[in-house]
Amino acid sequence: MSVTLNRLCCYIIRDDFGPIVEQVAKILLQKGRLTLPVIAKLLKFTLTKTRECLFILIQHNLVYWADSRESQRIGIYYSIERDEILARLNFGIYIKNAADWVESRLAGDLVKHILLNGKVTFAGMVEELKISKKSSKYKDVKESFSKMIEKKNIFAVDFTDSKSARDKATEAEQRELAKVTNFIPTKKQMAEAKAKLAANLDMDDNATGSKRKLNLENLDRPTKQHKGEMTFDENQYFRLNYEKFNVKERHKRFAKFVRDRINRSAGAIIKYILDIADCDKASEIESCSISLHRILKNIPEIKDEMFAQQMKTEKGKTVSRESLIKQYLDCLIEDDANILCKKDENMGGMFFINYNAFCESLKQQVFENIIFEKYGIKGQRILKVLHTKQKLDEKAITAFTLMSVTDVRQKLVELFNGGFVQVQEVPRSGDRAPSRTFFFWYVDYNKCYEAILQNYYRTLANIHQVRFEQESGAARLLDKKEKEDALKQLNNNTFIQLLTESETKALNDLEFILTQLDTAQLRIVQDIMLFKNYK
Amino acid sequence: MEVTEEELTVHKIILEQGPIFVDEIKIHELIEYALPDTSWEQLQIILESLHSFGLVRKRQTHDERVLYQARTKEIAKKLQNLDEKEFEIYELIENSERKGIAKSEIQKLTKIVQSIVESSLKSMQDQQLVKEVKPKNKKLYMLFDIKPADESLSRLLYNNGEVDTLVVEALKTTCYSFIYHRSFPKDMDEDAVYHPGYTGYPTLSKILQCIIESKLIAEVEVEDADIRQILDVLIYEGKIIRIFSGAIPDSDTMDIMGTSHGSQEVYVARKQRAVGNAWTPTPCGRCPYFKDECTEDGEISPSNCVFYPQWLNRDPKEREKIPWTGELPPMDTSMYPRPK
Numbered sequence: 001m002s003v004t005l006n007r008l009c010c011y012i013i014r015d016d017f018g019p020i021v022e023q024v025a026k027i028l029l030q031k032g033r034l035t036l037p038v039i040a041k042l043l044k045f046t047l048t049k050t051r052e053c054l055f056i057l058i059q060h061n062l063v064y065w066a067d068s069r070e071s072q073r074i075g076i077y078y079s080i081e082r083d084e085i086l087a088r089l090n091f092g093i094y095i096k097n098a099a100d101w102v103e104s105r106l107a108g109d110l111v112k113h114i115l116l117n118g119k120v121t122f123a124g125m126v127e128e129l130k131i132s133k134k135s136s137k138y139k140d141v142k143e144s145f146s147k148m149i150e151k152k153n154i155f156a157v158d159f160t161d162s163k164s165a166r167d168k169a170t171e172a173e174q175r176e177l178a179k180v181t182n183f184i185p186t187k188k189q190m191a192e193a194k195a196k197l198a199a200n201l202d203m204d205d206n207a208t209g210s211k212r213k214l215n216l217e218n219l220d221r222p223t224k225q226h227k228g229e230m231t232f233d234e235n236q237y238f239r240l241n242y243e244k245f246n247v248k249e250r251h252k253r254f255a256k257f258v259r260d261r262i263n264r265s266a267g268a269i270i271k272y273i274l275d276i277a278d279c280d281k282a283s284e285i286e287s288c289s290i291s292l293h294r295i296l297k298n299i300p301e302i303k304d305e306m307f308a309q310q311m312k313t314e315k316g317k318t319v320s321r322e323s324l325i326k327q328y329l330d331c332l333i334e335d336d337a338n339i340l341c342k343k344d345e346n347m348g349g350m351f352f353i354n355y356n357a358f359c360e361s362l363k364q365q366v367f368e369n370i371i372f373e374k375y376g377i378k379g380q381r382i383l384k385v386l387h388t389k390q391k392l393d394e395k396a397i398t399a400f401t402l403m404s405v406t407d408v409r410q411k412l413v414e415l416f417n418g419g420f421v422q423v424q425e426v427p428r429s430g431d432r433a434p435s436r437t438f439f440f441w442y443v444d445y446n447k448c449y450e451a452i453l454q455n456y457y458r459t460l461a462n463i464h465q466v467r468f469e470q471e472s473g474a475a476r477l478l479d480k481k482e483k484e485d486a487l488k489q490l491n492n493n494t495f496i497q498l499l500t501e502s503e504t505k506a507l508n509d510l511e512f513i514l515t516q517l518d519t520a521q522l523r524i525v526q527d528i529m530l531f532k533n534y535k
Numbered sequence: 536m537e538v539t540e541e542e543l544t545v546h547k548i549i550l551e552q553g554p555i556f557v558d559e560i561k562i563h564e565l566i567e568y569a570l571p572d573t574s575w576e577q578l579q580i581i582l583e584s585l586h587s588f589g590l591v592r593k594r595q596t597h598d599e600r601v602l603y604q605a606r607t608k609e610i611a612k613k614l615q616n617l618d619e620k621e622f623e624i625y626e627l628i629e630n631s632e633r634k635g636i637a638k639s640e641i642q643k644l645t646k647i648v649q650s651i652v653e654s655s656l657k658s659m660q661d662q663q664l665v666k667e668v669k670p671k672n673k674k675l676y677m678l679f680d681i682k683p684a685d686e687s688l689s690r691l692l693y694n695n696g697e698v699d700t701l702v703v704e705a706l707k708t709t710c711y712s713f714i715y716h717r718s719f720p721k722d723m724d725e726d727a728v729y730h731p732g733y734t735g736y737p738t739l740s741k742i743l744q745c746i747i748e749s750k751l752i753a754e755v756e757v758e759d760a761d762i763r764q765i766l767d768v769l770i771y772e773g774k775i776i777r778i779f780s781g782a783i784p785d786s787d788t789m790d791i792m793g794t795s796h797g798s799q800e801v802y803v804a805r806k807q808r809a810v811g812n813a814w815t816p817t818p819c820g821r822c823p824y825f826k827d828e829c830t831e832d833g834e835i836s837p838s839n840c841v842f843y844p845q846w847l848n849r850d851p852k853e854r855e856k857i858p859w860t861g862e863l864p865p866m867d868t869s870m871y872p873r874p875k
Contacts, residue, residue, distance in 0.1 A: 007831060260806070261805075261806065262728060262806075263726035263727065263728055264726050265726070266728075309723065309724040309727065310723075310724045310726050310727045310728065311727065311728060311729075311730055312720035312723055312727055312728065312729045312730060312733070313730050314730060314732070314733075327730050327731055330731040331728065331730075331731050334731055334778070336776065366812050367812075368773065369811060369812045370812045370814055370815060370820075373812065373815035373820075374815055374820070374821065377772055380771075380772060380773070381768065381771045381772055384770075384771040384772070384773070385771050388771070398698065400767070400768075400771075401768065401771065402692060402698050402700075402703045402764060402765070402768050403698060403700070404697055404698050404700060405697075417826075418826075452814070455814060455819075455820075455825075456813075456814060458819070458825070459814060459817055459819040459820065459825075461831075461837075462819050462829070462837040462840075463817070463819075463837075465831065465836070465837040465838060466837050466838075466840065466843050469837070469838050513847045513848075516846075516847055517847070520813070520816070520817050523813035523816075524813040524814065524817070526813065527812060527813045527814065
């Protein structure tokens with residue numbers, strides 16, 4: 001797993017920053033924490049070159065540093081965060097959907113700019129985008145930016161944020177302990193210090209970098225009175241809050257899942273409920289309770305016609321809007337995928353979403369689809385039987401699945417080789433002879449998800465490798481194309497042509513191939529998000 | 536000699552107890568209401584007489600108690616026509632109950648010559664007293680109206696102890712289409728669903744009735760358990776789900792007597808759309824060398840992969856024709872020599 005992941009991380013760095021930075025990243029991935037001279041020595045790079053590479057990686061939030069005092073000397077150690085590198089795969093999804101998620105037209109461009117620079121200040125961004133302070137665009141950009149701060153899509157970072165979370169935690173813990181005692185702390189004191197720090201950390205979550213104290217209760221209410229009130233430091237650095245975007249992507253996927261499972265109307269309703277709940281963190285297990293009244297208020301009446309068309313109500317009964325939506329909610333509650341839960345009957349019913357259970361159903365669906373496509377309907381049947389009935393021997397599986405013994409045996413071996421089913425041996429006698437041993441087959445879905453995640457990473461690395469191969473094969477063409485573009489821009493003349501007709505055709509073919517690879521990659525990334533980021 | 540009224544009453548009481556052996560003391564208690572003045576000795580005489588007519592079976596326990604089980608009048612009538620040897624064979628088969636007994640075993644236990652055993656079995660089969668079942672190439676005999684103990688002896692889904700996949704598939708298709716056509720409202724939007732309290736979804740008995748009426752299975756009687764097993768398979772395949780339907784009394788759920796059924800299990804089909812996955816459509820998702828042989832710079836690697844160019848250079852129109860579900864066809868692996 002680790003080898004594949006390192007390989008993939010290196011490819012991502014190469015794709016985004018080129019082969020020299022990749023080498024620095026690779027050495028950090030392989031060897032862990034290193035100081036600047038050691039990195040330079042291992043790579044046979046000059047110190048300046050290595051420092052520049054590290055600077056790029058720190059700017060993009062990939063490398064963290066920590067200073068450690070060794071007698072008189074202070075050594076600075078650099079370490080790389082694998083998760084941050086893998087998060088770069090999702091950037092395409094963030095940019096594409098930013099406008100929808102932030103509900104601002106300019107958000108896409110802003111997010112793209114932030115991601116291109118790792119972390120940005122508002123002043124720097126405005127300068128780089130060449131936006132005049134007097135223009136109306138400046139006002140729009142500022143509004144979008146403050147909206148993103150307000151909705152926690154971006155958050156402020158400072159110099160110390162380039163220290164890894166673990167180092168910061170250790171330092172804080174030591175500081176806390178120093179307040180308590182000068183001697184070796186007891187177990188109880190350590191636990192108290194940790195608890196105190198954890199409590200502080202929770203409070204810090206609300207920090208957004210804005211000068212105005214954020215009032216969470218007012219977030220979803222009409223913010224007329226606050227318009228233009230939000231101010232922020234224009235020279236404060238901000239970076240993207242990946243988690244918030246991941247949660248938004250999760251909700252998009254939830255809505256699609258419901259749309260496919262029940263119908264479009266149910267999908268639309270669950271989308272509105274998810275919007276109302278407005279979850280911030282992927283770790284949240286349940287949403288807050290939402291009353292029926294609030295759901296009704298948030299669903300636009302324009303959808304009523306579609307709702308009425310897609311629900312066959314009881315004969316001879318005219319159904320009001322409220323009861324129609326209530327029927328849809330009942331549909332969602334009754335579904336065995338744990339889509340919606342009911343907490344209470346007051347105020348027409350209080351509803352909540354169990355994100356955890358919902359995710360589990362979604363994962364299960366995707367996993368079963370993989371099994372179906374790879375091992376056929378018979379493989380899926382065996383897996384579902386094992387999942388429902390737990391440990392079973394071959395004969396019992398045959399009886400439940402109504403398949404021939406040979407088919408069952410063959411599929412079990414295939415599934416076993418794929419790492420999806422396991423065997424439990426139960427010997428009947430002390431000598432553990434195979435002839436007197438029960439062999440029970442079982443399936444552990446969590447283990448299967450691990451296996452799938454590993455396959456996804458490996459496939460992604462392979463796709464990257466194929467892409468590099470394709471690009472290096474057409475390196476001359478790409479260079480020529482780059483020159484042509486540069487000349488066109490320099491002379492402000494669109495008629496300059498360096499590429500011949502056959503070369504243009506070859507380039508188009510290459511582009512088509514790269515698009516296919518990118519599409520495959522994007523789809524895999526979405527599934528990786530499901531299995532890795534959503535709990 | 537005719538069966539007396541008293542004997543018939545006793546027989547009826549024992550028969551009401553179902554297909555179990557009843558202790559003679561319990562029989563005495565049971566007949567107290569119908570025949571109040573019957574003494575223990577009189578009962579013994581009645582039971583002995585019933586046994587001679589073939590209306591009851593007798594079994595002695597290790598602690599000298601005698602148990603009786605009633606046979607139906609029809610069977611008793613048929614048993615009257617059997618000769619002594621045939622009756623002996625019949626009792627042996629009857630005692631084997633749901634396990635069944637092999638022909639060789641009958642010969643061994645009764646010490647009757649093979650030809651007579653065979654002819655007796657044949658005549659009894661003609662009279663529908665016993666039947667022949669075939670689990671795993673071995674012929675077994677058991678009473679005609681008994682269901683085999685082992686599920687694998689189900690005559691509908693199993694043939695010679697092996698699952699009859701043809702029958703299973705045919706039944707699966709019929710059941711699924713029956714359920715599917717009753718799971719979604721017609722003449723509405725194609726995405727429409729029934730309201731949550733809807734009670735018209737098909738039940739097991741309705742599906743069974745459909746199978747019987749379709750005359751898909753001609754020779755063997757279709758049973759509830761068989762169809763239930765087929766429906767379970769459909770559930771495992773994710774094509775249908777089993778839910779409980781509420782008991783709302785309306786014209787659909789009322790039977791002729793006007794009583795409404797309680798909460799019942801119904802079957803609902805899932806939409807024919809599955810959540811896709813991203814992995815299997817890529818060449819890696821179905822490459823036989825993906826897991827072990829393919830490495831970054833090995834003999835087989837993504838750089839010299841033969842499947843990727845095939846996949847990437849495919850005509851976009853051809854791509855659309857590839858079915859998005861179902862087992863993927865194996866890739867042509869002949870291009871790669873098998874690594875040693």
